[in-house]
Amino acid sequence: MPDISLVGFDGDDTLWRSEDYYRAAEKQYEEIIGRYVDLHDAGTLRHLLEVERRNLKVFGYGAKGMTLSMIEAAIELTDGRIAARDLQRVVEIGRATLQHPVELIDGIREAVAAIASRWPVVLITKGDLFHQEDKIARSGLGDLFPRIEIVSEKDPPTYARVLAEFGIDASRFVMIGNSLRSDIEPVVRLGGWGVHVPYPLTWAHEAEHGLAEAHPRVLSVPSPAQLGEAVARIVAMGANDG
Numbered sequence: 001m002p003d004i005s006l007v008g009f010d011g012d013d014t015l016w017r018s019e020d021y022y023r024a025a026e027k028q029y030e031e032i033i034g035r036y037v038d039l040h041d042a043g044t045l046r047h048l049l050e051v052e053r054r055n056l057k058v059f060g061y062g063a064k065g066m067t068l069s070m071i072e073a074a075i076e077l078t079d080g081r082i083a084a085r086d087l088q089r090v091v092e093i094g095r096a097t098l099q100h101p102v103e104l105i106d107g108i109r110e111a112v113a114a115i116a117s118r119w120p121v122v123l124i125t126k127g128d129l130f131h132q133e134d135k136i137a138r139s140g141l142g143d144l145f146p147r148i149e150i151v152s153e154k155d156p157p158t159y160a161r162v163l164a165e166f167g168i169d170a171s172r173f174v175m176i177g178n179s180l181r182s183d184i185e186p187v188v189r190l191g192g193w194g195v196h197v198p199y200p201l202t203w204a205h206e207a208e209h210g211l212a213e214a215h216p217r218v219l220s221v222p223s224p225a226q227l228g229e230a231v232a233r234i235v236a237m238g239a240n241d242g
Contacts, residue, residue, distance in 0.1 A: 005192075007115055009145075010177030011125030011132065015108050016139055019201040020078045021100040022066065025093050029070050032086050032128035036078040044217045048073045049204055060152050062128035067094025097133055104140040111224035115231060124162065124175070126182060156189050157221050162215045163190070174231055178202070180218075181209040186218050195230045196220040 026045055033044050033182035050182055051073040052066060059065030070090045073112060074082050116119060122143040125132050130151045136142050151158050170190035177183025184194030188211065196218060211218065219230045 003172070003232065004119055004174055005172040006161075006163075006166055006174075007119045007121050007123045007231055008173065008175040008177075008187075009112060009121060010175070010179065011123060011135065012127065013105075013178040013193045013198060013199040014176065015105060015112070015123075015141055015203070016135060017103045017105065018100075019199060019203060021097050022063075022203065023201055025063075025066065025097045027072075027092050029074075029090065032082075032089055033074060033077055036081055042077050044073075044077065045139055047077060051076070053205060055108050061126055062129075062130060062131050063094055063097040064131070065207075066097070067091060070094070072139050076083050083140070103138060104141070105224060109144070111227045112141065114228045118228070119231065120159040121145055122166075124151065124159075125149070125155070126154050127153050147166045154179075154186055156186045159186050159192070163192075169202055174234055176227060179206045181206050181210060181241070184218055185209050185211050188215060190213070192217070195217040195227060195234070197224065197227070 009015060026048070026199040028046070030044050032040055033039065033042070036042070041220060048070065052069040055065060055069050055072070059068050067090065070093070071087055074087065112121065121135070121144065121209060123141075123184055125136070125148070127150070129150055136148060142148065151160055159170070159173075159175070162175055170187065170192040173187065173192040175183050175187040175192060176195045176197060179202070180194075180196060184196055189196055194217065196213075198220065219233060221230050
């Protein structure tokens with residue numbers, strides 16, 4: 001196999017912290033709903049997840065979609081009894097989530113820079129266009145990526161489009177990210193490679209995937225410090241396969 005021609009990086013929870021703020025938003029949402037229903041009996045967060053899932057194709061991913069789903073779920077759970085002032089509080093939760101600080105994962109800038117010195121890199125991040133653009137700008141990492149792709153979904157057709165625009169085969173592409181479902185599995189299905197960097201928190205929707213354990217085209221590393229070595233190992237594995 002030829003050398004790796006492109007290395008992709010995910011954004012949320014790979015370059016910067018994100019899920020922490022969504023979990024905090026869910027807790028605040030529960031505090032509001034708890035004034036109207038028994039949280040345990042209502043299965044509040046399970047219900048919210050169901051609403052978010054059915055709305056993904058309409059609202060997309062990110063804080064705006066979460067906020068709209070929270071409003072819808074709140075109305076459903078309370079049978080329309082929730083007060084307008086509490087719906088306003090839900091809106092404010094969403095606004096605060098959109099404005100959360102951009103805190104880089106420890107060591108990630110150095111890791112990206114080291115990999116970019118050896119291989120071409122691309123940032124492929126999923127979510128609301130405005131929110132992702134804002135986080136990229138505030139992260140200070142934009143200068144490391146000659147090309148940035150903000151997509152509405154991460155699936156095989158999306159990755160295939162990006163790779164076609166680069167003019168490379170999937171077998172020469174490595175994707176780095178925290179989500180097996182969105183960052184790794186679609187690329188592997190196309191014949192590419194994945195480096196999984198687990199994050200302590202994972203949205204339930206992203207935790208579901210169809211990859212077998214110890215997949216031969218997937219490496220897992222505990223922190224950004226091992227990313228460069230992981231890509232180099234993939235190059236060596238491909239050379240041995242050839």
